[in-house]
Amino acid sequence: MRDNKQTSTFSKITKFVVWMMLILTVGSVVLTAIMSVM
Known part of the structure; x- marks a missing residue:
């Protein structure tokens, strides 16, 4: 569970x-x- 949350957060940051x-x-x-x- 923690690994999935970290990966999702990392992917959000990269995006x-x-x-x-x-x-x-x-x-x-x-x-x-x-x-x-001009």
Whole structure:
């Protein structure tokens, strides 16, 4: 039971980190595009 909870928590953390990385990447691309247009 404890192992399952730890694995689920770890998977949630990894998913959160992956989403954060994707958001940061998209945000940086959008910012660079806006700056180039400006």
